[in-house]
Amino acid sequence: MKRVVIIGGGPSGLAAAHEATRRGASALVIEKLDRVGGLARTLDRDGSRYDIGPHRFFTTNVEVRNLFVDVLGEDLVRVSRLTRILYGGKYFNYPLTPFNALFGLGVGNSVAILASYAQARMRRLFGASRIESFEDWIVDRFGGRLYRVFFKTYTEKVWGIPCDRIGADWAAQRIKGLSLSTAIFNALYKPKKKIKTLVDEFMYPRLGAGQLYQKMARQATERGAEVWRDATVTAIHHRDNVVTGIRLMTHDEERDVTGDYYLCSAPLTEMLEMMDPPPPGDVLAACRSLRYRNHIGVNLNVQGVPFPDNWIYVHAPEVRAVRITNYRNFSPAMAADSGISPLTVEYFCFPEDGIWEMSEAELVKLATDELSRLGMAGPGRVLSGFVVRSEKAYPVIEKGYEEHIACIRRWLATFTNLLPIGRSGMFKYNNQDHAMATGLLAARTALGLGKFDPWNVNIDGEYHEAGDA
Ligand SMILES: Cc1cc2nc3c(=O)[nH]c(=O)nc-3n(C[C@H](O)[C@H](O)[C@H](O)COP(=O)(O)OP(=O)(O)OC[C@H]3O[C@@H](n4cnc5c(N)ncnc54)[C@H](O)[C@@H]3O)c2cc1C
Structure with missing residues (x-):
């Protein structure tokens, strides 16, 4: 039986594990956080639920859409977009x-x-x-x-x-x-x-974006997949264009793992830095020219319903907040009770920006003050708050980045059993449907069912290589 080793338990990694086990193969998912879902995970605090910013689900890829619908079953809700x-x-x-x-x-x-x-x-x-x-x-x-x-x-x-x-x-x-x-x-x-x-209705899991991935992980596990949480891959060993194994850290223990094929959804730049021996100089230089933007979600448990929208784009230059989401307007089950709104106030930054280093208390105060300045909710209505920091959440599509990606792709294409998948993994500013599509196709390639190249999945999660899919 073929064994697929998958780095990352986000949408792409779990779609790959789901597909590999559905086709009778063995899959091991290694996730560094304590829960699955990656950037599309859901956190719970004080009875309310929060995603990492707004996560609507929309796709034109029928297979990905069906997967979403089948996995969620009765937990799928349809949301009117405002x-x-x-x-x-x-x-x-x-x-x-x-x-x-x-x-x-x-x-x-x-x-x-x-x-x-x-x-x-x-x-x-x-x-x-x-x-x-x-x-x-x-x-x-x-x-x-x-x-x-x-x-x-x-x-x-x-x-x-x-x-x-x-x-x-x-x-x-x-x-x-x-x-x-x-x-x-x-x-x-x-x-x-x-x-x-402009899509005016979208699908969403009743208990938050991450519910889809919890269910997907459960289904894959029932078919024999292993999903290790709190386990971080630290090295990818290779020889003669073949990955021979990976090293990972679980709590304080270091261990090596092997498989037949390796899929990686960790950020592309981190994957290259983990390669042992390291990539050639030009590939490393290309890798170090790519930048990601970090994301800070300040999650506030607010009394009442400050606005009826799913989320609001804050174009106002007088505040640093970029977007404010109210999850109760996605699904009422996201709120602890009918008098509460779980909000995320979002900030974006580079690691060297001062805001990235601010303490949780300072960030909660900043978001509370800005909410009040924008006339959405006075400070007295904010009952509690906590912060989620996501490194490398947005690949920066800076002019000229394509040349660096092309150089990296040329080198990665020489490997016979390694594929990068997903959003940060392929340095693509894409959504869940795209990430899932790359995972599904990569799993089929790993099982020898075709030679699908995840780089050919477009922004709509559709594969574009005539005849192949
Ligand atoms: C603020 C925000 C809003 C968004 N809004 C939407 C939206 O409205 N609709 C939509 O469809 N999409 C949205 N997205 C995008 C969506 O979250 C991503 O497309 C999707 O999560 C990508 O899945 P992935 O598996 O490629 O990567 P990720 O979700 O990044 O998952 C990768 C996983 O790998 C793990 N990992 C990384 N390194 C290692 C390592 N060394 N060892 C082990 N594990 C590792 C990470 O912890 C993570 O769990 C949004 C994203 C953000 C940040």
């Missing part, structure tokens, strides 16, 4: 609707937005627009004025670098199909096929 943008003390619909924007921004501002959009269209018409960065892409589709009002501050709060250094393909992937004219069109007429950003 998300708004907070800017200048006012709430704007997300996506923007013409009348809401007109009244919110004022007639003068709206005319200026339309004029700058017309300017961008003219530039495109005469072939004068050059799309090299996120900024170029947005200005081309929405005009410079709307870019400065609605996109610039928010995006720079998330990524920590100027928008002209962010790769254009990031915007093209995430907001594809959308422009000011399509936003206006969509507001006036209901389109048959929704654009990814």
